[in-house]
Amino acid sequence: MRIDKLLANLGYGSRKDVKQLLKKGLVKADGAKLSSASSHVDPEAQEITVSGETVDYKPYIYLMMHKPQQVISATVDDVHDTVIDILEIEDAVRDPFPVGRLDKDTEGLLLITNDGKFAHALTSPKKGVKKTYEAVLDQDVSEEDTALFKSGVTLDAGYVTKPAELYVKDGIDKKEVIVVISEGKFHQVKRMFEAVGKKVLYLKRTHIGTLALDPDLAPGEYREMSSDEVEDLLEEAYQKKSNGSL
Numbered sequence: 001m002r003i004d005k006l007l008a009n010l011g012y013g014s015r016k017d018v019k020q021l022l023k024k025g026l027v028k029a030d031g032a033k034l035s036s037a038s039s040h041v042d043p044e045a046q047e048i049t050v051s052g053e054t055v056d057y058k059p060y061i062y063l064m065m066h067k068p069q070q071v072i073s074a075t076v077d078d079v080h081d082t083v084i085d086i087l088e089i090e091d092a093v094r095d096p097f098p099v100g101r102l103d104k105d106t107e108g109l110l111l112i113t114n115d116g117k118f119a120h121a122l123t124s125p126k127k128g129v130k131k132t133y134e135a136v137l138d139q140d141v142s143e144e145d146t147a148l149f150k151s152g153v154t155l156d157a158g159y160v161t162k163p164a165e166l167y168v169k170d171g172i173d174k175k176e177v178i179v180v181i182s183e184g185k186f187h188q189v190k191r192m193f194e195a196v197g198k199k200v201l202y203l204k205r206t207h208i209g210t211l212a213l214d215p216d217l218a219p220g221e222y223r224e225m226s227s228d229e230v231e232d233l234l235e236e237a238y239q240k241k242s243n244g245s246l
């Protein structure tokens with residue numbers, strides 16, 4: 001990988017800034033000065049230092065965000081802020097993208113990464129990783145709705161959904177529900193409720209597989225995932241563990 005791209009991606013400034021660091025002789029690979037921006041380095045095999053400090057190279061970033069409402073799950077948008085626009089610059093420069101989508105008016109757990117394999121494992125219909133949502137509806141749900149969700153509801157375009165769980169959140173207010181789905185069709189939760197004659201007024205994703213949204217994250221905040229969280233999710237996806245109870 002080119003040294004200027006590596007250092008720019010890791011937040012050492014623009015490629016122009018990195019050129020200056022190189023010019024000043026501040027960048028070394030295994031102790032040897034690098035002077036050209038186009039020098040190729042292998043950050044996994046070589047020790048890269050800037051001003052004597054070792055560069056902490058991690059090939060991928062994995063972020064957990066509490067997506068706020070009114071922000072788009074995309075990398076660019078002409079009108080609205082995207083989830084990438086609200087990242088710190090040192091994370092935004094790593095070319096991250098959201099893992100799947102939440103609607104503009106949906107809040108909650110959104111993962112952001114630059115690891116395509118990780119994103120694929122969590123969104124592939126074959127893997128069937130469960131996603132859990134809290135919803136507030138315009139009407140009470142019935143036991144019939146729960147049974148319909150379990151057997152699969154027919155959406156507007158004729159598609160029959162995979163079995164989903166539906167239950168009342170606190171067992172009392174039948175407009176506040178929990179839904180667990182194992183697929184991710186466009187507006188899926190809203191369309192499933194529409195199919196049983198109800199409207200979703202509020203939607204929040206709380207879990208992906210067994211990973212819960214960190215309660216310390218307010219809407220708009222995010223943090224790095226721990227390596228255990230990343231590995232556990234991948235393991236779930238590959239073992240289809242999260243499909244177990246559906």
Ligand code: URA
Nearest residue numbers: 103106187188189190
């Ligand atoms: N289902 C929806 O309808 N919207 C979302 O944002 C996520 C799931």
